[in-house]
Amino acid sequence: MENSEIQGLYAEIFKRMSVRDYRPGEPDGVDFEKIEEGRKSLISLDGSTALLRVIPAEKAGVSFGHAPYCLCSYAKDDEARLKASFLLQEMSLYLSTRGFGSCWLGMAKPKNGFLEHESLPFFKLLVFGKAPGAHRRERVSQFKRKTLSEITDIQNCPKVLEAVRLAPSAMNRQGWRLCAEGTKIRLYMANNNFLVKKLMDPLTIVDAGIALCHLWTAARALGIFRASYKEEGVPHIKGFSYVWTIELTEFK
Secondary structure, eight states, rough: OOOOHHHHHHHTTTTTTTTOOOOSOOOHHHHHHHHHHHHHHHOTTSSSOEEEEEEEEHHHHHOOOOOOEEEEEEOHHHHHHHHEEEEEEHHHHHHHHTTOOEEEEOOOOGGGGSEETTTTTEEEEEEEHHHHHHHSSSSSOOOOOGGGGBOOOSSSSSHHHHHHOOOOOOGGOOOEEEETTTTEEEEEEOOOOTHHHHHHHHHHHHHHHHHHHHHHHHHHHOEEEEEEEOOSSOBBBHHHHHHHHEEEEEOO
């Protein structure tokens, strides 16, 4: 993915919204070619190839708001699921730059024929298509999100932090916490209590991947990205578990 495209993804963070209704009909050949180009150009957290499939929604047995297509991810363990979520959100931003709306469906599954791909089990999906109305917000004030002070005590790097603040999440819980050490920003996610753990842990992984996508994209677009990795031995903080680190060249 070219730097100009990453700049476009970053700009989309401040506009994108979930679209819940779609115009009937499939993208034309040119549009679909661009969608496939975007899917193939995705950059993962570790540079690995995305295991994503674009499938006609009717063929996959997925019905939501007349959406013509769904983008399915496949992953076998929690780290792979984190990376799959990162890639799905990257694709969601890319689709928005191309005039398509999209929506995460946290509990939906395709029918049996699509529950495995290249020996990997299905994880999560989003649907997409052309919206009958706007597929973007007009102003940041239209987002319903926590304030920055509710998700971090970092006092600088506001543009990067704002990109994470605006990330979508399951039931709009925004369960992330951002902490700094030197030029590192560490992402933590709120722990789920035992009553909802089985249901919510997979959605928490999705939320973490989405937040990381926004953090990574902002750092890249602003020219201050140094590295992305999972550190060993990072202690958890009260009520939150460590997920991943994005290291910057500087805070600004």
